[in-house]
Amino acid sequence: MVEKRPAIAITMGDPAGVGPEIIAKSLSTKQLFSECLPFVIGDASMLERAVEVTGAEADVRIIDHPSKALFQHGVIDIVDLNLVPPDLSWGEISEAAGHAAFSYLEHAVMLANNGDIQGVCTAPLNKEALHKAGHLYPGHTEILARLTHTRTFAMMLSAPGLKVIHATTHVGLLDAVEKINVQREYDVIKLADETLRTAGFENPAIGVCGINPHAGENGLFGNGEEEEKVIPAVEKAQGEGINVQGPLPADTLFFRAKRGDFDIVVAQYHDQGHGPVKVLGLEAGVNITVGLPIIRTSVDHGTAFDIAGRNIADEQSLNEALRMAVQLAPDR
Structure with a gap:
């Protein structure tokens, strides 16, 4: 049987922001798994902390490639790039987090270019942290254009x-x-x-x-x-x-x-x-x-450092971004 659900990579964005929390909340929703095959690219330590903070009923499972993912409710599969310290402070600008956000996106583009996934959905990054890490882009859009050689x-x-x-x-x-x-x-x-x-x-x-x-x-x-x-x-x-x-x-x-x-x-x-x-x-x-030659959707809000790590952030925009990625994804 041909799988009709598109595989969508969710990049964590700046791991010190609300990205890990909204991902934990969104991927604890059963309905989502009937629409797509979602997995995360980020840092497993931050996602585990977010699951604890939000009380999400899901286990974090580390994989090295989306082909190893379970794609089932109750499990959040993550390609763990392990780029930030596990005690990274919520809501603080850091070079490590800025570089991590860039690297998550870079890895997602690589998977999309290889045909391993049908879409990328991004949690927010912080431009100041991104620049602090030496990645001098205005935001996700310009990074993606550069990585995909799109004019x-x-x-x-x-x-x-x-x-x-x-x-x-x-x-x-x-x-x-x-x-x-x-x-x-x-x-x-x-x-x-x-x-x-x-x-x-x-x-x-x-x-x-x-x-x-x-x-x-x-x-x-x-x-x-x-x-x-x-x-x-x-x-x-x-x-x-x-x-x-x-x-x-x-x-x-x-x-x-x-x-x-x-x-x-x-x-x-x-x-x-x-x-x-x-x-x-x-x-x-x-x-x-x-x-772009790949499908990319994103939340329409920032990293919200002022509320990060406090279980306040709303995951609705991420849910809508995932549904839009499904709608735009090419036929498998």
Whole structure:
């Protein structure tokens, strides 16, 4: 019998953050195992501590490869890279934890490239710890692009009733406007269309935000950025049969998308897209890197060092990220 459930690697993220806890809680849920074959890449000592902290009814089982995993409720299989001391302090920035978070992701990409797994789901890392360890990346997205040699990619956020894809993300506002160009706009529109079609949308409706207030209002605001950078890309995509409209005023586009007029919104910069998604529900948000040769989803929250190790962190976003990975995973 062919196994229909995709194998999904869950990377622990920064082991000093809430990653171990939300993993322990999520993988103690029986329903999850009927949907996928989940296992962890991280440090077993931290996962064992998280199981104790959360009271999760599961045993931690060390494996060296996902082919050795049991994938059964009551057991959490982990590829133990053993990179941090077992007494690592919760909620503290450290070089060891930053390097560990990078290494977990690197190992997951290797397994995905080898065809051993069908998707990667990431717990949050801490950028300061990552940089302290010498890995000078803005975040997961850029690391994954580098590890997979991907040049055209984008960050997509999904919350209940709203999906957003970004033309730019982790750059300052002035730099974002500078980086936006016709080719980038077109690439992001194309990625949005392809990703939603993979997820089962027959003809996804795409709305593109303007860069300026009121989408420039025919040159009243800004310096013609919509006419120069956005409109040619939208027209090119429309010429290829993509169901896209824009540029549209961002202040009403997100409302219209939530109402159902659009299946996804193209945001031009970080806060334009992140704000509406996080208002709708930080706990249920999912972060997806599109354009990669592998499936990658993530929680839509940070390491939450202030509550790490206290059994407060909510695992709902991780559960949603795992379900999204299953939905996007290629046929086995």
